[in-house]
Amino acid sequence: MKILVLMKMVPDIVEELEVASDGRSLDQEYLRFIVNERDEYALEQALLLKDGLGATVTVVAPDAPEVDDVLYTARAKGADRLIKVTGLPAGSGARATAAALAVTLPAIEGALPADLVLSGCQAIDDLDGFVAPLLAGALGVPYLGLVSRVSVDAAAGKAQVMKEFAGGVMGRFEVSLPALLGIQGCEKPPRYVPVAKVRAAIGAGGIEAVEASAGTAVAPVEVAALAKPEAAGHAEMLEGSAQDVAEKVADILAARGLL
Amino acid sequence: MAGNVWIVAESWKGSISDATYEALALGRELADGLGVRLEAVLLGHGARAAAASLGRADGVLYVDHPALADGVGEETSRALAALAAARGPGLILVPTTNVSWDLLGLLPARLEAPLVNFCREAVVSGGGVEFTSLLYGGKMAATVGAGAGPVVVAVLPGVRPAEAGKGGAAPAVEEVVADFVVGGGVRWLEYEEPEAGDVDITQQDFLVAVGRGISNEANVEVAEELAAALGGAVCGSRPVIDQGWLPLVRQVGKSGATVKPRFYVAAGISGAPEHTEGMKDAELIVAVNMDPSAPIFSVAHYGIVEDATDVLEALAEAVRKRKG
Numbered sequence: 258m259k260i261l262v263l264m265k266m267v268p269d270i271v272e273e274l275e276v277a278s279d280g281r282s283l284d285q286e287y288l289r290f291i292v293n294e295r296d297e298y299a300l301e302q303a304l305l306l307k308d309g310l311g312a313t314v315t316v317v318a319p320d321a322p323e324v325d326d327v328l329y330t331a332r333a334k335g336a337d338r339l340i341k342v343t344g345l346p347a348g349s350g351a352r353a354t355a356a357a358l359a360v361t362l363p364a365i366e367g368a369l370p371a372d373l374v375l376s377g378c379q380a381i382d383d384l385d386g387f388v389a390p391l392l393a394g395a396l397g398v399p400y401l402g403l404v405s406r407v408s409v410d411a412a413a414g415k416a417q418v419m420k421e422f423a424g425g426v427m428g429r430f431e432v433s434l435p436a437l438l439g440i441q442g443c444e445k446p447p448r449y450v451p452v453a454k455v456r457a458a459i460g461a462g463g464i465e466a467v468e469a470s471a472g473t474a475v476a477p478v479e480v481a482a483l484a485k486p487e488a489a490g491h492a493e494m495l496e497g498s499a500q501d502v503a504e505k506v507a508d509i510l511a512a513r514g515l516l
Numbered sequence: 517m518a519g520n521v522w523i524v525a526e527s528w529k530g531s532i533s534d535a536t537y538e539a540l541a542l543g544r545e546l547a548d549g550l551g552v553r554l555e556a557v558l559l560g561h562g563a564r565a566a567a568a569s570l571g572r573a574d575g576v577l578y579v580d581h582p583a584l585a586d587g588v589g590e591e592t593s594r595a596l597a598a599l600a601a602a603r604g605p606g607l608i609l610v611p612t613t614n615v616s617w618d619l620l621g622l623l624p625a626r627l628e629a630p631l632v633n634f635c636r637e638a639v640v641s642g643g644g645v646e647f648t649s650l651l652y653g654g655k656m657a658a659t660v661g662a663g664a665g666p667v668v669v670a671v672l673p674g675v676r677p678a679e680a681g682k683g684g685a686a687p688a689v690e691e692v693v694a695d696f697v698v699g700g701g702v703r704w705l706e707y708e709e710p711e712a713g714d715v716d717i718t719q720q721d722f723l724v725a726v727g728r729g730i731s732n733e734a735n736v737e738v739a740e741e742l743a744a745a746l747g748g749a750v751c752g753s754r755p756v757i758d759q760g761w762l763p764l765v766r767q768v769g770k771s772g773a774t775v776k777p778r779f780y781v782a783a784g785i786s787g788a789p790e791h792t793e794g795m796k797d798a799e800l801i802v803a804v805n806m807d808p809s810a811p812i813f814s815v816a817h818y819g820i821v822e823d824a825t826d827v828l829e830a831l832a833e834a835v836r837k838r839k840g
């Protein structure tokens with residue numbers, strides 16, 4: 258079985274985000290990048306399938322700061338092949354990314370066809386679309402999103418997957434392979450890998466860099482302005498030590514007859 | 517933007533979702549502002565009766581097809597794209613819920629139309645529509661324009677009160693044929709309901725919600741103590757569920773439950789839109805977060821910039837003391 262995992266870097270929102278002087282984009286100066294959290298679940302799902310059934314796992318990620326570390330970490334966890342797609346800067350947009358991958362991936366020897374293409378179901382900067390269904394549409398393979406369990410019957414060319422609905426309800430679906438799945442979760446949190454193993458992977462190298470071919474995407478949506486959200490309201494802030502604020506909250510609860 | 521405004525009605529397990537009525541209320545404003553018709557689109561099989569509650573629309577377009585019975589996005593997106601290609605709407609509003617997720621992802625590809633994601637506000641301005649989208653987990657808002665239609669808009673839950681999208685006389689329902697080829701690659705088999713036995717967090721008056729900011733599993737215990745003192749239960753955000761620190765049925769938000777307790781403490785939760793849509797209507801919300809700019813503080817009534825676990829511990833103590 259062949260599995261392709263798409264990962265991408267997104268701004269780390271633990272850091273303070275600032276708007277650039279153009280008023281329409283993030284100030285890159287203090288921006289740090291981390292891997293889109295859902296993509297880590299996509300990788301884990303691929304590795305679980307590899308552990309269970311045997312598979313070769315190829316990880317593909319657009320070039321971005323820190324992406325090499327993410328790719329080598331994937332290798333240390335068990336990925337077989339690492340591909341970095343250059344010429345598609347972070348923030349290119351889901352539309353342009355999917356369009357470029359749709360022409361770039363088929364040109365990479367041995368990357369496609371894959372039985373499964375897995376990607377995180379959404380990223381925090383997906384303003385103009387979701388990469389997974391856009392790419393599925395372009396590649397002409399079935400797509401299902403918000404998946405959190407995957408089991409494959411390779412002989413039958415089918416997968417059974419669980420999709421999350423609200424309130425703990427799961428839907429069971431049958432998907433014909435090859436297919437593209439947007440991953441929301443996993444039966445287990447992403448595996449831990451010791452730093453020494455990551456260092457060894459970095460030492461061994463082996464990231465293949467591939468230049469993206471430009472795809473044809475619809476005109477992107479235009480960002481006229483970017484700003485911190487105007488809130489309809491803001492919390493009244495309580496100050497003091499943990500004990501002080503706890504007493505204040507208890508006062509508020511008591512005043513409302515909640516204690 | 518000459519075409520009509522469409523709102524894709526979401527019918528799941530036999531009823532129209534609140535997110536549909538919320539988007540319908542927004543659609544009503546946009547259609548009136550643009551001077552066009554507001555049409556609700558309902559896709560299903562033997563589901564025509566559900567159209568009766570969509571009276572805030574000027575009319576309902578109903579597509580009946582066996583392949584649309586289970587709401588599989590592979591098929592609904594094909595039907596909707598075919599219908600849109602034939603009729604040329606200007607805007608297609610789709611509620612951003614797990615039910616409409618796949619339709620939302622696939623429709624822009626099938627229609628070769630732009631998508632405006634994470635839309636939490638839209639206003640008519642200068643003959644067009646200006647959208648506001650929440651990006652980066654709610655930390656930034658983008659003002660967005662999109663060219664000529666059709667434009668697909670992913671409307672965040674809570675964009676308007678659901679009540680504002682209800683009412684009106686039963687609308688005229690036009691049964692239309694969508695000329696699409698069934699994909700067949702995805703088949704719905706069954707729903708699995710959560711195991712009974714755990715607490716139902718939607719029935720609690722007091723909820724202590726924990727997020728990634730509580731740092732480790734041991735601190736869930738501290739939240740349990742506060743919940744016990746209050747007479748409520750512990751719930752959590754996605755990462756806490758992903759880690760297996762709490763079971764899936766304790767999740768609050770888009771993929772979890774929508775809760776309206778009398779008191780909700782959000783401890784170490786950033787306030788991403790996918791979380792806040794599930795708790796923003798709680799009567800009293802207190803948020804504890806180390807980051808003074810965390811989006812949760814725009815939803816909470818009271819905010820505390822402190823270590824989450826320290827505050828939970830102190831609050832449990834204070835509550836126990838008051839209750840004697």
Ligand SMILES: Cc1cc2nc3c(=O)[nH]c(=O)nc-3n(C[C@H](O)[C@H](O)[C@H](O)COP(=O)(O)OP(=O)(O)OC[C@H]3O[C@@H](n4cnc5c(N)ncnc54)[C@H](O)[C@@H]3O)c2cc1C
Nearest residue numbers: 727728729753754769770771772784785786791806807824
């Ligand atoms: C389709 C989809 C559905 C989703 N459904 C849901 C859902 O149902 N429910 C849900 O919750 N999420 C859902 N999510 C995920 C959502 O987008 C967010 O990623 C998630 O809500 C973030 O959880 P969090 O606030 O706990 O973590 P983070 O966003 O990582 O926030 C952690 C917070 O803790 C604070 N913190 C750190 N240390 C401390 C400390 N010592 N004391 C106090 N504060 C501290 C940080 O400042 C930060 O604000 C969904 C996502 C998708 C794509």
